[in-house]
Amino acid sequence: MSKAKFKKKIFIIISLFIALMAIVFGINRYNEIQSYNELINAGNKYMDSGKYDEAIALYKQCLNYKQDSNIKDSINFAESLKQNKIKNSNNKKDVNSNTNNKSYSKYTSNINENNSKEQISYIFYKNERYGFSIEYPNVLKTKLESPTNGDGISMETYDSSAKFTVYGSNNVSKDTPTSIYNDLLKEHPNASYKKKVDNEVVFSWVHGDKIIYKDIVVGEGSKNTFTIEYPKDKKDYYNSVVSHLYSSFKTPHIAQSY
Structure with a gap:
């Protein structure tokens, strides 16, 4: 060869x-x-x-x-939800049985900010128009201008470092969880946390020195949404708050429009 x-x-x-x-x-x-x-x-x-x-x-x-940093954020979020579930199960044993008949109620849990132990209360809010409810922390003291048609409420801390909004809206554009998820993904392709399960869409992303967390529950008739914005350097403090907002957000009437 x-x-x-x-x-x-x-x-x-x-x-x-x-x-x-x-x-x-x-x-x-x-x-x-x-x-x-x-x-x-x-x-x-x-x-x-x-x-x-x-x-x-x-x-x-x-x-x-x-x-992946997104996976690490998911682990931290799951840890927060786990701890919050334990706290809720203990706290709710002490809640008066007539709480569900009131527009507002309080119960407390412990969280840590700036390495100092502080008591925090959660305030029950129910929207009379859309029927959703949520428990928000009492660190949100100042009410911002809210819609006059009873859609929801907006609040912030005294120093304006954190802001919270929860509201309902009629689904006039016939949005679906998939369409909302895709729209948010286009707006925030680098979102640190994102998921779509059944009729709920959750996104979290960083904007400047703030973390923004949004939860939208979509129905044929209406949508219920809450958003919280807080400083990145207080992430550990607000992880517990976010997990409580998430677990307490109830949206039983999204099939209807108002």
């Missing part, structure tokens, strides 16, 4: 080997991505069913594939 033919044969063998390795690598990479996405989806399902320990375990497995 001539040297030219031998070199050509070696070249073909090496090329085939490289091509085969590329295919194997591509298949492995595809399988890794599939496993990563499956872990995220399974973790999100556990989150929605309140099984936070299981969600945290799956999110941590995701980090073996990729050190």
Whole structure:
């Protein structure tokens, strides 16, 4: 065999080997991505069913594939929801049984801000027009100008560092959870937390030195939304607040318009 033919044969063998390795690598990479996405989806399902320990375990497995800051935020959020669930179960034992018949009620829990222990109360608010309800923290002291048609309320802290809004609106544009999710994804492609489950869409993103968290529940007749904005350097403090807002947000009448 001539040297030219031998070199050509070696070249073909090496090329085939490289091509085969590329295919194997591509298949492995595809399988890794599939496993990563499956872990995220399974973790999100556990989150929605309140099984936070299981969600945290799956999110941590995701980090073996990729050190994603969004996953780390999801773990922190799940931890906050878990702790808040424990606090709520203890606190609600002390709540008067007539609370549900009132527009406002309070119960307390402990959170930590600037490394000092502080008592915080949650105030029950129910919107008479749209029928949704939520428990917001008493650190929101100042009422901002709210709609005159009874859509909701807007509040902020004394120093205006944090703001909170909750309101209802008729779904005149026939939005769906998918359309709202896609619109928010276009506006905030780098959102640190995002999910869509059933009729609920949750997004969180950073704007300047603030973190913004938005929760929208979509129905055929109306939409109920709450948004909270707070400083990034108080993230640990407000994680507990956000998880309480999320778990206390009840939207029983979104099938109707008003």
